[in-house]
Amino acid sequence: MTSITDGESLTCEHCGATVDPADATRSKTMGDLDPTKWQTLCCPTCGGRLKTVYVGDE
Numbered sequence: 039m040t041s042i043t044d045g046e047s048l049t050c051e052h053c054g055a056t057v058d059p060a061d062a063t064r065s066k067t068m069g070d071l072d073p074t075k076w077q078t079l080c081c082p083t084c085g086g087r088l089k090t091v092y093v094g095d096e
Contacts (some may be wrong), residue, residue, distance in 0.1 A: 046059070047059075048062065048079065048088040048089055050080060050081040050083065050084060050086050050088060051086065052081065052086035053081060053083050053084040053086050055081055055082075055083045055089060057079075057081055057082065057083075058094070059079060059089075059091070060081070061082055061088065062079035062081065062082060062088055063079070063080040063081070063082050063085070064077045064078070064079060065077065065078045065080055066078070067090055071090070072094075074094065075092060075093065076089070076090055076091070076092060076093065076094075076095035077091060077092045077093050078091075079091055
């Protein structure tokens with residue numbers, strides 16, 4: 039399980055941007071994941087998916 043507070047920078051596979059998790063755009067997850075506990079972090083530059091993270095404790 040990955041938490042948004044891990045503090046690691048994320049690299050977008052689509053445009054190559056390095057993104058701090060706090061700066062990423064959050065969106066709903068796809069599939070059966072509970073959106074109150076999971077969110078997808080997206081690149082603020084191109085909108086590409088960076089990572090799905092657990093936010094249930096926020």
